[in-house]
Amino acid sequence: MPAARPADVASIDAIVAAVYEVISGPAGAPRDWNRMRSLFAPEGRMAAIGMRPDGSYPLRMMTPDDYIARNTKAFATTGFFETELARRVETFGQVAHVFSTYEARHAANDAKPFMRGVNSIQLVHDGKRWYVLSLLWRAEDAALQLPERYLRNG
Numbered sequence: 001m002p003a004a005r006p007a008d009v010a011s012i013d014a015i016v017a018a019v020y021e022v023i024s025g026p027a028g029a030p031r032d033w034n035r036m037r038s039l040f041a042p043e044g045r046m047a048a049i050g051m052r053p054d055g056s057y058p059l060r061m062m063t064p065d066d067y068i069a070r071n072t073k074a075f076a077t078t079g080f081f082e083t084e085l086a087r088r089v090e091t092f093g094q095v096a097h098v099f100s101t102y103e104a105r106h107a108a109n110d111a112k113p114f115m116r117g118v119n120s121i122q123l124v125h126d127g128k129r130w131y132v133l134s135l136l137w138r139a140e141d142a143a144l145q146l147p148e149r150y151l152r153n154g
Helices: 012-023 033-039 064-077
Strands: 040-049 059-062 081-092 095-105 115-125 130-139
Touching (some): 012 081, 012 095, 012 115
Antiparallel strands (some): 040 059, 115 130
């Protein structure tokens, strides 16, 4: 596992910001995938849930490397800038849960996002640094719009 930048994993704010930074960039810009890997615990996982046309809600589980393999080609031709709109954080000892509302644009200066949703991020602190243990996201759609309470910090 690549070593993390100390500043990336020093706080909850820092690691969440690093997650958003590492996946964002213009079309063709290489992402620092080793930086992304360094944010996750060795057992870390990512997952996405969304509605299929048949009305089912499949859960797509992946490792950070699976995410990298799935998105490298798309990021080569399409810009992707994901930013945080609002956040709710709960902590207990070395465990933190971050409910982070996001929006995504194809260019950093696009007036309107093409997607919004929620990232549910579970973090763990080992006494030295924070790790992402899991990151589950769900984008809004016509049947599920973000409620007002998730559009402001809570």
